[in-house]
Amino acid sequence: MRLSNLALASFLLCGVAGTSVPSLAQSLPSQTLELGGKKLVITRESLAEELDLGKATVAQILGANRLLKDKKTQHYVNLVGRYIANQTKRKDLKWSFGVIESSAVNAFAAPGGYILITSALLNELQTEDELAAVLAHEVAHVIRKHHYRVMRKQKMLEFGAQAVRVEGADELNKLSNMTAQVLARGLDKKSEFEADRDGMVYAARAGYDASALYAVLNRLGSRHADKSNELLNATHPSFSDREQFLIESTNDALEAAAKPSAAGPRYLSTLK
Amino acid sequence: MRIWKHVCLLAVAFSTLALSMTTYAQNAKAGAKLRSEPSASGNIVRVLSQETPVDLIGRKGFWINVKVAESKGWLSIKELSASKKGSTRALNTGRQTKGNIVATSAARGLTAEDLVSARPDFDAFGQLTGLGVSVGDAEKFSRDGQLATRELAMLSGPTGSKAPMKASKGVSGTEKKVKKAKDADRDDEDEDEDEDEEDGDD
Secondary structure (H helix, E strand, C coil): CCEECCCCHHHCEEEECCCCCCHHHHCCCEEEEEECCEEEEEECCCHHHHHHHHHHHHHHHHHHCCECCCHHHHHHHHHHHHHHHCCCCCCCCCCEEEEECECCCCEEEECCCEEEEEHHHHCCCCCHHHHHHHHHHHHHHHHCCHHHHHHHHHHHHHHCCCCCEECCHHHHHHHHHHHHHHHHHCCCHHHHHHHHHHHHHHHHHCCCCCCHHHHHHHHHHHCCCCHHHHHHHHHCCCHHHHHHHHHHHCCHHHHHCCCCCCCCCHHHHHHC | CHHHHHHHHHHHHHHHHHHHHCCEEEEECCCCEEECCCCCCCCEEEECCCCEEEEEEEEECCEEEEEECCEEEEEEHHHECHHHCCHHHHHCCCCCCCCCCCCCCCCECCCHHHHHHCCCCHHHHHHHHCCCCCHHHHHHHHHHCCCCCCCCCCCCCCCCCCHHHHCCCCCCHHHHHHHHHHHHHHCCCCHHHHHHHCHHHC
16 A cells, blocks of 8 residues: 655544644644544545545546537536625635536535536526536536535545555545445435535526526436436435425525526537 | 226326326415415415315425315425425425436435445545536526525524524514523534534625
8 A cells, every 4th residue: 555644734634542643743733533433533534635635536427327429519608607606704715516427317416616517417407507407416416515424434434544645556446436435324414415505596696597507407306217217316305305305405595596598508508 | 908008098198187186175374375376475365274175286485375165375395284294295296206317327325234334445536526516607607507506594593403483484584692691501512513503794
């Protein structure tokens, strides 16, 4: 195992409690975490680690389903996605959005601002408002670092508390496989509800229909469960619960923002 | 043979007609306000004194067009009983079957097993990052689409699995903040989460 143990504090995951802790890291805010009966002192999260995990996640998904070879569609999805990301506090990330060729209805957020959506999910959507709503849900996962936080804990378990950057082909492959395990298990329901609620606000801030995510969930939920959304169903709360949560979350301002945008029809006119 | 063809055509015609005439029953909560417009500022047509069966006709945003006895009007989705979750799905109009907007040749599936057993493709990661666009390009794109940004605060409140049931209807922003403070002892998230919830204020 070739791991570079950087002394740069902002990257550092340092020591099991009771053992020596590098002095530089001690000066940083830290938190204690219980993992497998061990107490770990960890430093603040780092962008470098987040981007590494994002890269590993994307590589793994793209190993299963390749990017769609349609530049116009990819560019359009990036414009919508980037515009949504502009409404958040992490505008500084180098956001990239990609459509993958897949018969599964799903979308993925990887740490660091990498979002993938399947061609099968694009085929379920009808307007730019709906595309924006789906991308906004994924953007919200990145803003809240949902996957990053789960993955870094898992990384500590598999690579040890001293592992900061993972290097070497075999180790990188192992890291990628680890991210797949996290994606396959899914997040907790709370995180999914948060992403729904935050995403609804981001999309509405951008000028899109605040009810578009509700409409998408409503439509997907009206279909009989089939193989095409098996992973989506296994890793998310039920469509009914998500719809109900969104409705209960709305306030007057969002209700007023629940109307189709002028850009809505651009979805079909651009992609057809 | 020919007769059967006509019978079949007739059967199809009737089933289509039946479908187009179908309305979907649901109950409205007691106290629900039936309004003339799909908006909280629409005139109140009537107030339902008790839980009342309504027929769902259509949806606009978070408002449902309903028929109650001889009256028609709009109800906030919040005022529909939660007993038949997802009943508004029946209102899905437009394309009900999967479209073919994005043509893919022999697209593969993506199950948990597919994901876990895949060999990571790091070259493809580089292709993805090459697709990103600039902030400026996205802003121009939004102007071309006549999209106008809105000032909206982030929402807060409990998000546990029972959250939909806990949240009270029509809670104002201020009330939600108070509720959030009350719920703080049940919130096991770290400080960063709270920072994230203030996202709307930056």
